[in-house]
Structures are given as C-alpha cells and as structure tokens.
Amino acid sequence: MKTMISSKADLSASLIELKGVTKVYGKGQAAMNALSGIDLRIDKGEFVAVMGPSGSGKSTCMNILGCLDSPTSGTYLFEGVDIGKLSRDQRARFRRHYLGFIFQGFNLLSRTSAVENVELPMIYRGASAADRRILALRALEAVGLTGWESHTPAELSGGQQQRVAIARAIVTAPNVLLADEPTGNLDSVRSREIMEVLTTFNRERGITIVMVTHEPDMAAYAKRIIHFVDGRVDSDRPNTEVA
Amino acid sequence: MFWNVLLLALREIRRNVMRSSLTILGIVIGVSAVITMVTLGGGATEQVSAEISSLGSNLLHVRPGQRGRGPGGTRSTADMFKMGDAEAISREISGLAAVAPVASQAVQAISGNQNWSTAVIGSTNAYLQVRDWPLEDGRRFTNGELRAGKTVCIIGSTVRKELFSNRNPLGDSIRLGKLSCQVVGVLESKGQSGFGSDQDDFVLLPLRAVQRRIAGNTDIGGIYISAQDGISTEKVKKNIERLMRELRRIAPGQDDDFHVNDMQELVSAMTGTTRVLTGLLGAVAAVSLLVGGIGIMNIMLVSVTERTREIGIRLAIGALARDVLMQFLVEAVVLSSFGGVIGIILGLAAAVVGARLLSVPFVLNPGIVAVAFVFSAAVGVVFGYFPARQAARLDPIEALRHE
Numbered sequence: 143m144k145t146m147i148s149s150k151a152d153l154s155a156s157l158i159e160l161k162g163v164t165k166v167y168g169k170g171q172a173a174m175n176a177l178s179g180i181d182l183r184i185d186k187g188e189f190v191a192v193m194g195p196s197g198s199g200k201s202t203c204m205n206i207l208g209c210l211d212s213p214t215s216g217t218y219l220f221e222g223v224d225i226g227k228l229s230r231d232q233r234a235r236f237r238r239h240y241l242g243f244i245f246q247g248f249n250l251l252s253r254t255s256a257v258e259n260v261e262l263p264m265i266y267r268g269a270s271a272a273d274r275r276i277l278a279l280r281a282l283e284a285v286g287l288t289g290w291e292s293h294t295p296a297e298l299s300g301g302q303q304q305r306v307a308i309a310r311a312i313v314t315a316p317n318v319l320l321a322d323e324p325t326g327n328l329d330s331v332r333s334r335e336i337m338e339v340l341t342t343f344n345r346e347r348g349i350t351i352v353m354v355t356h357e358p359d360m361a362a363y364a365k366r367i368i369h370f371v372d373g374r375v376d377s378d379r380p381n382t383e384v385a
Numbered sequence: 386m387f388w389n390v391l392l393l394a395l396r397e398i399r400r401n402v403m404r405s406s407l408t409i410l411g412i413v414i415g416v417s418a419v420i421t422m423v424t425l426g427g428g429a430t431e432q433v434s435a436e437i438s439s440l441g442s443n444l445l446h447v448r449p450g451q452r453g454r455g456p457g458g459t460r461s462t463a464d465m466f467k468m469g470d471a472e473a474i475s476r477e478i479s480g481l482a483a484v485a486p487v488a489s490q491a492v493q494a495i496s497g498n499q500n501w502s503t504a505v506i507g508s509t510n511a512y513l514q515v516r517d518w519p520l521e522d523g524r525r526f527t528n529g530e531l532r533a534g535k536t537v538c539i540i541g542s543t544v545r546k547e548l549f550s551n552r553n554p555l556g557d558s559i560r561l562g563k564l565s566c567q568v569v570g571v572l573e574s575k576g577q578s579g580f581g582s583d584q585d586d587f588v589l590l591p592l593r594a595v596q597r598r599i600a601g602n603t604d605i606g607g608i609y610i611s612a613q614d615g616i617s618t619e620k621v622k623k624n625i626e627r628l629m630r631e632l633r634r635i636a637p638g639q640d641d642d643f644h645v646n647d648m649q650e651l652v653s654a655m656t657g658t659t660r661v662l663t664g665l666l667g668a669v670a671a672v673s674l675l676v677g678g679i680g681i682m683n684i685m686l687v688s689v690t691e692r693t694r695e696i697g698i699r700l701a702i703g704a705l706a707r708d709v710l711m712q713f714l715v716e717a718v719v720l721s722s723f724g725g726v727i728g729i730i731l732g733l734a735a736a737v738v739g740a741r742l743l744s745v746p747f748v749l750n751p752g753i754v755a756v757a758f759v760f761s762a763a764v765g766v767v768f769g770y771f772p773a774r775q776a777a778r779l780d781p782i783e784a785l786r787h788e
C-alpha cells in the first residue's frame with residue numbers, strides 16, 4: 143500500500159467506513175433526501191456490487207466515497223482518517239493517491255484524444271511522458287481500444303467512450319476503484335471482458351472495487367452485493383454464486 | 386515541472402483553436418489600434434510644430450482690410466498698400482531684420498508643352514530672408530534686376546517639378562501669361578504648410594516686374610516683416626499698427642483698415658489645436674483598448690461553462706487546485722503575450738504605413754507600446770485566471786454539474 147494520507151491512519155480500521163451519512167439536495171420544502179443514513183464498512187481487497195432502483199442514491203453515495211462530494215451529515219473514514227476534516231488540497235491528494243473513479247457520464251475531456259485522456263491522471267502523478275504513453279496504451283489495450291488511441295470522444299461511440307473512461311481509472315492502478323455503472327453502455331460480450339479485467343485487478347493486485355450496476359450478470363462477479371432503496375441500505379449480503 | 390505545465394497549456398491552446406484565436410484577436414486589436422493611433426498622433430503633432438517653425442516664428446504679416454474679412458471685402462473698403470508704406474516701416478520701426486513687400490496674383494505658367502496654374506509673387510530678396518528660404522540652385526535677384534523690374538524669376542520646387550520634371554530649369558524661360566521670364570534660381574522644398582497648402586507652389590519675380598507687367602498697377606497686397614532675434618514681435622506689432630494708422634490717417638476711435646498677423650500667436654493657436662487632436666486620438670485609442678478588453682473578457686467568460694467542467698474532471702482525477710490554476714494562468718499568459726506581440730508588430734507596421742500615407746513622421750512612443758501591452762495582457766490574465774479560481778474552489782462534483 144502507498145503512503146498514508148495521515149499519520150493518524152489506523153491499520154486495524156476498515157479501509158472504508160461510512161457512519162450515518164446523509165445527503166440532502168435543495169432546501170426547505172424542496173429538500174430531498176438522496177441518502178438518509180448510510181452505515182457501511184468495506185475492507186481492503188473486497189469486490190462490492192451496489193444495486194438498486196434508479197434514484198435510490200447509488201451515484202450520490204459513490205461520489206461521496208470518491209471524495210468528489212461532501213455528505214450533508216455523517217462521517218466518512220478512510221483507514222480510520224476522517225475525510226471530512228481534510229483540507230481541499232489533502233482531499234485532492236487523497237483522490238490522487240488512492241482512488242480511481244469511473245463516472246456514470248464518462249466525463250472525458252472533449253477535443254482530446256483517447257490516449258491523452260487516459261494519460262491525464264498520470265500527469266498529475268508526475269510520471270514521465272514516456273511512462274505515461276506506455277501505461278496509457280496498455281490500459282487502452284486492456285479495454286479493447288487498440289487502434290482508437292487518437293480518436294476524440296466525439297469520434298467514439300458511447301461504449302467506446304465508456305471504455306476510455308475505464309482505462310483512465312485503471313491506468314494509475316489505484317488502491318480503490320469506484321465504478322458507477324461501468325458496463326452500462328456495453329454489449330454483454332464487452333461487459334464480460336471488462337468484468338474480467340476488473341476481477342483480475344481485484345484478485346491479482348488486491349485492488350478494492352466498488353461497482354454500481356443494474357445487471358445481475360455483472361453483479362455476479364462481485365463477492366458482496368449491497369442493495370440501495372430510497373437512500374438506505376436495504377440488504378447487504380455476500381455473493382454466493384460467484385461467477 | 387514548469388515545462389510540463391507549459392506543454393499542457395500549449396496543448397490546450399492548440400486544442401481550442403477558435404477560443405484561442407478569438408482571445409488573441411481581441412488583444413491584437415486593442416494593442417495595435419492604440420499603438421497605431423498614438424504613433425500617428427505623435428507624428429502629426431511633430432509635423433505641425435516642424436511646419437510652424439518653417440514659417441518662421443518671428444514673422445509678422447501686414448495686410449490691408451480688417452481681420453477676418455475675405456480678400457474681396459478687403460479690396461472694396463480698404464486701400465491697398467503702396468511701396469511707400471513698406472519703406473516707411475523699414476525706416477521708422479526699429480528691431481527689424483527684413484521687410485518684404487509682396488504683390489501676388491494667380492497665373493498660368495507654361496514651359497514647352499507643360500502647363501501649370503500657380504501663383505506669382507512679386508517681392509525682393511527680403512522675401513527669401515523673412516521666410517528663411519534657402520536656394521537649392523541658382524542665385525537671388527541682383528539689385529539691377531530689382532530696380533529695373535527685369536523679367537527674371539526664382540521658382541518653387543513644385544513649379545520646377547511640374548514644368549521641368551528632371552531637366553535643369555536654370556537659364557530656361559517660362560511664360561507667365563503673356564510674359565516670358567528667365568529662371569535664375571530654384572528654391573528648396575518646404576513641403577505642406579500647417580494649413581495643408583503647398584508652400585512650394587509659386588514663382589518669385591522682382592516686385593516691379595509683377596506690378597508693371599502683370600498687375601498693371603503699383604499696389605502691394607501685403608508686407609512680410611521679420612523681427613530681429615530677441616526682439617518681441619508683440620512690441621513690433623504695436624509699433625507697426627501705430628505707424629500704419631498714422632500713414633493711413635485713421636482718426637482716433639476709428640477701426641483699423643489693415644491688420645498685422647503675428648506668427649507667434651499662430652504658433653500658440655496651432656499648438657493648442659494639435660494638443661486637442663492628440664487628446665482626441667488618445668481617447669479613441671483608449672476606447673479601442675477597452676473594446677478589445679471587453680472582447681477578451683467575453684470570450685473568457687463564455688468559455689467558463691466548458692472550462693468549469695474541465696476543471697471538475699481534472700480535480701476528480703487527481704489534480705490539485707494549484708495545478709489547474711497554474712495551467713490556466715500559463716494559458717492566459719501565453720495567449721495574452723502572443724496576442725500582445727502580434728498587436729505590437731501589426732500596430733507599428735500600420736503606423737509606418739499610415740505615416741507614409743499621411744506623410745507625417747513616424748514617431749515611436751515606447752511608453753504607449755508598454756501600456757497597451759500590459760493592459761491587454763492584464764485583461765487576458767485576469768479574465769482567464771479568476772473564473773478558473775472560482776471553479777477550482779468547488780467540490781469536483783459541483784464543477785462537473787456546472788451548466
């Protein structure tokens with residue numbers, strides 16, 4: 143594991159722990175509880191699938207786990223460190239050193255080639271230009287995009303864009319990979335390929351994966367399945383039928 | 386690390402060609418407009434002051450008629466001067482360097498098959514002295530020629546160009562109306578006057594020749610007087626006015642039927658005018674700088690939506706706020722200084738061409754170049770940097786949701 147974000151890191155603690163996390167959008171009458179009290183522990187090396195109906199707060203929870211959004215109340219502990227108490231720069235460093243994030247909406251830089259999009263996180267990690275290029279090409283190969291490196295998002299299909307987004311998240315080999323419907327735009331063959339890549343990551347490198355999905359077939363790859371309903375954890379059980 | 390950031394910024398600039406070129410264009414317009422206008426304005430001011438000094442600043446001009454009346458009106462009400470008036474002035478008034486009585490008329494000048502309508506000025510060698518006008522070639526009039534009213538002439542450089550092109554005019558004859566007249570001298574060129582007329586377009590003859598052979602009378606249309614150095618033209622003017630009232634028997638309380646122009650007065654009037662002109666040009670330049678600045682500002686602000694999402698993405702995948710800001714700052718600095726340099730080059734080029742077209746000297750003003758550059762660059766940097774700073778303060782998800 144890489145350097146700790148703080149000397150207060152507690153190795154006996156869970157990797158990720160959410161305690162009574164809520165998220166309220168809007169104010170007054172228009173207020174809307176996207177998350178109403180989430181308690182959750184995820185240990186190092188787990189592969190967790192998050193399922194649930196649309197609007198049940200899955201993406202909201204992922205954004206908080208990804209340190210992209212702040213909860214309205216509750217605490218988010220990472221290795222025992224309270225992420226809510228970190229400064230803006232410390233949070234940025236936390237994202238940089240620990241997390242890889244696959245957005246539901248891809249969020250690629252427009253007018254920027256696939257390979258440059260994938261290189262982007264490496265730039266902020268200080269990798270040399272040559273290393274960046276090699277790793278980026280390798281990540282694109284892993285998601286089956288060899289030959290599409292110089293295409294911009296506008297020149298790629300939805301599924302191809304999604305795979306660029308996946309490559310961008312795995313290129314840094316993060317400790318924790320947060321994937322919001324990573325196979326939402328892919329056919330079943332492609333989806334299976336991507337899931338193989340993720341499973342290999344989880345098994346061989348011990349990378350912790352939290353993945354939102356609507357498809358039971360994909361959730362079947364995970365070792366644990368959490369169901370969200372109306373901003374709450376409805377069920378949380380180990381996956382018995384591992385693919 | 387710096388090269389890394391610079392490279393990132395350059396890549397980003399290339400990627401957004403449209404936005405980048407519009408930003409650069411705004412800066413180019415602002416900078417080049419200011420530089421062109423202020424440079425031309427400076428040239429015009431210099432030109433005017435050079436022309437004023439070419440008139441001779443200790444020059445006085447006495448004319449019949451009241452000030453402000455046209456020459457037609459003058460002739461009907463006031464008597465023309467006679468030779469006696471000029472003689473009286475040089476005899477009675479102290480502190481004078483030269484007195485040149487002048488009779489002039491429009492004529493058609495012909496040499497060979499060349500034809501040119503110009504003015505004939507009848508005077509003495511004193512005319513060349515009061516106007517401080519050197520000969521380029523040939524000689525002045527001899528006393529004999531002046532006394533006898535010989536038909537010899539000294540021609541201005543425009544007349545020489547129009548009638549003789551490249552030929553040597555000395556010794557040749559030109560025809561002025563029915564009069565044939567030998568060229569004995571050519572004047573140096575003085576160029577345009579501060580009032581826009583061509584000072585070199587005339588033929589100078591002995592006064593007597595013009596009076597007798599062309600005008601057919603003994604009138605003098607005006608008298609040029611130059612004061613000695615160090616003598617106040619104001620005092621000389623007073624003395625001349627007193628003398629002329631006496632000579633023309635104007636009763637006390639009655640208005641003058643002549644007037645004395647003091648070039649010194651004219652100088653201050655002209656200087657005032659050019660100062661106003663320069664001020665106006667400066668104002669126009671400031672407006673164009675402002676318009677250029679607003680252009681840059683608009684482009685920067687319009688691109689904020691797209692760029693805010695970009696900032697959100699960069700923050701989400703591991704950039705520190707300061708990485709993003711550094712990139713935006715370098716981008717803005719590169720664009721602004723690139724635009725600034727192009728603006729300076731274009732502005733100076735336009736000023737050089739404009740100066741040639743308007744035939745004013747090219748006077749470089751480094752101060753204004755610096756001011757224009759700094760202002761535009763500052764606008765570019767401020768409006769490129771501060772929206773980015775706003776965005777970099779947000780949670781990444783807020784920046785990503787920005788519409």
Ligand SMILES: Nc1ncnc2c1ncn2[C@@H]1O[C@H](COP(=O)(O)OP(=O)(O)OP(=O)(O)O)[C@@H](O)[C@H]1O
Nearest residue numbers: 167168174176195196197198199200201202203246
């Ligand atoms: N920025 C926002 N402002 C207001 N409400 C929001 C915002 N983002 C999400 N919500 C609301 O919060 C709730 C949870 O949204 P979320 O995106 O977490 O759902 P989800 O479980 O990811 O759904 P899906 O499966 O469709 O992606 C929804 O009802 C949504 O309308």
Ligand SMILES: [Mg+2]
Nearest residue numbers: 200201246322
């Ligand atoms: Mg979602």
